[in-house]
Amino acid sequence: MREHVRMAASRPTPLPSVRRPLATLLPALVLALALTGCSLGPGDSPPSGVDGLTVPSPAPAPADFEDPGANAWFPLPEGDETVEVAGVATTPVSRTVDGEAVTDLLATDEDGHVWWFGREGEWEVGPTVPLGLWLPADPRVGDGWRRSAADGVSEERVTVLDVAAPVATADGEQEAVLLDVRSDLDPALSRREYYVADVGQVLLRD
Incomplete structure (x- = not known):
């Protein structure tokens, strides 16, 4: 669980104006922004990963998936037949990747992370x-993580490019989370995945 704490900034005592060359001010400005955690804007975050999660995780804890969050x-589809993997009832989700039909085994934990x-x-x-x-419960622009690490079979890294990307759906244009997915097995290949709130994945583009 992330906790966001807002601290009130104290008002500094005005100092006499001093003109300094821009080159000497830039290092101080960069340091100040780093120390204050300057935001890039609503929904943005530095490309440093997903807070509070170990990815990839050495092993799932079945108890974390007994009462999944949203x-x-x-x-994930409800009422479908499940497949048990490592003590967790996973949901098979079928889709087409690189022209081939595949079925991924997914599960949502108590905090809503898939x-x-x-x-x-x-x-x-x-x-x-x-x-x-x-996919984390609350993806932010710049978040990056390891989606899989099956040595020699499937090794993927994901970066969140947008959280309000326009995408055409059957219900008209909607905003979607846009992911960039790249394979460690072939770094030249990448695809874009779009997820619409309360709908799920609506588009996969190589």
């Missing part, structure tokens, strides 16, 4: 395959 951007437990017929989380994050 992920507004990627609500995790990737494997792909049917290819790999599953286990003693040598850590748990990868599919």
Whole structure:
């Protein structure tokens, strides 16, 4: 759980105006912004990862998935047949990637983060395959994480490019979380994934 604390800034005593060359002011300005945690704007964050999560996780804790929270951007289908992986009941989600039909095994934890437990017929989380994050509950621009780390089979890294990207849907244009997904196995390949609130993934573009 992230905690956001707002601290009231004290009013400094006015000092006499002193003209200084811009080159001498820039280092101090950069340091000041770093120390104050200057925001890039609503929904933005530095590209430093996802706070409070270990990604990839060495092993899932089944108790964390017994009472899943809601992920507004990627609500998993309810009532579908589940597949147990590492003691967790995962939801099979089918889609088309690179022209091939695949079925990913996903589960949402109690905080609303969606995790990737494997792909049917290819790999599953286990003693040598850590748990990868599919989509956090509250994605922010600049967030980056490891989606999977199945050595030699599927190794992906994700970066949030936008949280209000316009995308055309059957219900008209809507705002979506836009992800850039890149493969460690072939860094030249990448794809864009769009997620609309209360709908889920609406577009996958290579």
